[in-house]
Amino acid sequence: MNWKRYSALVLPVLLLVGCYTAPQRPAEPAAPRQTTPDYDPASGGAVVTPAEEKEIQISAYEPAPAAPLTPLHSKAVGALLNTAQQQERNNDLVGAVGTIERALRIEPRNAHLWYRLATLRMTQGRHALASDLATKSLSLAGADVALKRENWQLIARARRATGDISGAKVAERKARMLN
Template identity: 55%
Template sequence: MRVNNFFICISGCLLLVGCAGTTKRPVAPVADASSVQRPVQQPSSTVTQPADKDKNIQIRAYEPSVPKAVAPVHSSAVTSLVAQAQLLESAGDLTAAVATIERALRIEPRNAHLWNQLAHLRFSQGRISPAADLAMKSMALAGGDIALKRDNWRLIARARRGAGDVAGARVADRKARMLH
């Protein structure tokens, strides 16, 4: 008797679980592939060459758009500090220039341009390894700024070359060239 009650209880639970999972869900509409509108890429140049006497073949060369450099956006305080750091650097006071950029970074810690500038200053001080690390930090924050990323890779290549890592410098140079 106990075995029958056990099986009845189990089969009742399975029936409830099975019924609970059969809710009707709306089906997403499927668009016809021919009705989907795709953006049309304008060719940069078109060359027409006669293939046969009756036909003309158009050859279009694809040229990707050149990414624009992103101008650094600073608050007025940071703009003032950057200008002061540039004056200090041109006067040869790298230690004061570094301190000024570090003050700017306390205001805008996610500004990739400030990290890049600090990396260049550290490299100028002869602190090669921190310069490469700071350039990598700048690269992580650079987003779509291709020019800034290229500059960071070039600085990393110079730092690796200065540290004797010729193979690492070649890799960094290659990455800088790939960013067009």
């Protein structure tokens, strides 16, 4: 019975001890700034005085404009692209689609080939399929901003052709954001 009485007293004391924090000292004021010249390793060891320091300008980092990436493909795919281009000039859209599909079997992750197939499907009047293929190209485009912009423009035209005006406006807005 004593044990219960002591534990009822000890437990609150232990809880209070666990919550205790030592008093904090007030922070000391910061030391005044030195007016002596500082060593500047960027200038080859020259000394920068406080007066010169005021003249130094710092500008924000601006990345270089994104250059369109040239489509990289194998010789076989290049030959197939030439054949598809010739077939399209001869109005053989079915043959051109088949040729691009053969190229895609060789390089299925080539975003430029998917875009090319999307443009052919758009020319054939298969607008929903063209939009889907352009979306596939977008997913593979990586850092190629120009290709992404072309895909969004194609998606906008395809959606407008299917009557999806609000979807077309969204796609056009996304294309403009990439300019």
